[in-house]
Amino acid sequence: MLDESPARAAQAILIAAREGVLDAQAWLGQILLDGQGIEQDQPLAVRWFEIAAQGGHLMARNMLGRCHEHGWGCVADASVAAGHYRQAAEAGLDWALYNYANLLATGRGVTENQRQALNLYRCAAELGHAKSMNLLGRYLEDGRVCPADPQTARDWYRRSALGGDFRGQFSYAAVLADEGNIDEALDWLHKALDGGNLNFLRVASKALLSAVNPQIRGLAALYHRRVVQMSDERSVSGVVELV
Secondary structure, eight states, rough: TTTEEEEEEEEHHHHHHHHTTTHHHEEEEHHHHHHHSSSSOHHHOOOOOOOOHHTTOOHHHHHHHHHHHHSSSSSSOOOHHHHHHHHEEEEHHHHHHHHHHHHHHHHHSOOHHHHHHHHHHHHHHHHHHHHHHHHHHHHHHSSSOOOOHHHHHHHHHHHHHHHHHHHHHHHHHHHHTTTHHHHHHHHHHHHHHHHHHHHHHHHHHHTTTTTTSOOOOHHHHHHHHHHHHHHHHEEEEEEEOOO
């Protein structure tokens, strides 16, 4: 309904949220954050996320963390974000496990703790979270705070790729290329190109330039072309790229 009639959907969500429907309160926060079917109002989005989170809505709690991490409708504060992520992670929400792990892995708002980050990525991956699968694969491939296990890393990359994560698709393609499966690697690289965001494509386009295989190296130009196209689109729309 949000896709077909955003304004009508927003009105229905607003009514349900005011009547105390928990999911509607969380959805209202999201559409206010995005400006989908309703005028964008990020501070008000934060307020509705707070209402839903106080009612026990885990994704709303996670979204409060996102708002405080990035300064959406509030002052950016990674330590406050970490508190929200931790609450939702302790309740088992995969996205919160992933987001809290990201802060632990980078030492933003919390003391850096790679081992705890790895454990949280593993928990989220085992719940089916595709982005966490890719990061778990990186830890296992590099042997970072754990024994190196390239074969298990490969399996997590494959599962991440199948789950639709563009970074996982790129990681799996790299493994396939090393194994000599060039055609399959190219297929996954094209999927990553189709789904990747601007920051990923910038990094990936440079990485592809050092590929040994000429077919894979040739994709660097396609990735760069997409970077230019997306940068131009963002300049026109005024959208700010987030890390």
